Amino acid sequence: MNNKYELIYEGKAKKVFSHDDADKVIIEFKDDATAFNALKKAKFEGKGKLNCLISTRIFELLVEKNIPTHFIGLKNENTMIAHKIKIIPLEIVLRNTAYGSLCKQTTIKSGTVLAKPLIDIYLKDDELNDPLLTKDRIELMKIISANDLDLIIDLTLKINFILKSFFKNIHLHLVDFKLEFGYDAENNILLGDEISPDNCRLWDLNQKNDTIVSLDKDRFRNDLGGVIEAYSEINRRINDFILFNKK
Ligand code: UDP
Secondary structure, eight states: OOTTSOEEEEOSSEEEEEOSSTTEEEEEEOSEEEETTTTEEEEOTTHHHHHHHHHHHHHHHHHHTTOOBSEEEEEETTEEEEEOOEEOSEEEEEEEEOOTHHHHHSSOOTTOEEEEEEEEEEEOOGGGTOOBOOHHHHHHHTSSOHHHHHHHHHHHHHHHHHHHHHHHHTTEEEEEEEEOEEEOTTOOEEEOSOOSTTTEEEEESOOSSSOOOBOSTHHHHTTOSOHHHHHHHHHHHHHHHHHHHHO
16 A cells, blocks of 8 residues: 555555555555454465455445445555444344354254344454344443444345345345444444445355355465455355346
8 A cells, every 4th residue: 555545544454555545545455364353363365355245235235225335436456435433332233144253153953044133243353252132231331322223223124125136136145244333424323334245145046956155254264265265255146246237
């Protein structure tokens, strides 16, 4: 990155830089991958670029459907321009199918299709290991107002509705995903962070039987190999779909 831009924040998978316009930021997607609260680390060449391109397409789709997001545009293959937001320290997870931590912490069997989407909210705090919260705990910690929490939940359900059907078109099942929201300079709530195979579980629907083929970060978490191949496949299907539908 050009050193006229100041590094404002560095996370596990992204770097955030200042922009000439104080209300905007430049987000650089890194090739680093972490799992289990960064206990497991690796680097995958090309992951940053793939996640940036995938996120761009998804944000464009959401903007088209009037979802307020921080996304402004792609700067180059691994950087995007976004509205500067103050991230709300909550991780909003929506689940369509039971998998991952839900099955470790409850008696719900892995792979159970949920009758309605389940929203689990976690505290974004690595030191506390991102604990699961309750509405009352959120209120107690005064993280956001009850009204804003309802707004975020409503947006998350809308985003699921849009993304589930979009991914189905490209033969992917959206198992679950994690979102982050923030406030812009005018105090509007915007969807932030990224939407990519790093924070969505996507299962391939092009399978003859019920075998689960993960095309997401579970390939890294569970040492399945083929991380870049899986992310490239998601990117390819998204681009083919967009190209085909433009004709
Ligand atoms: N997730 C994420 N960041 C986190 C934890 C979870 O992006 O710090 C995503 C994860 O990729 C999955 C969804 O949120 O799509 C639900 O994850 P889960 O709670 O099952 O946790 P995990 O099994 O990944 O520990």
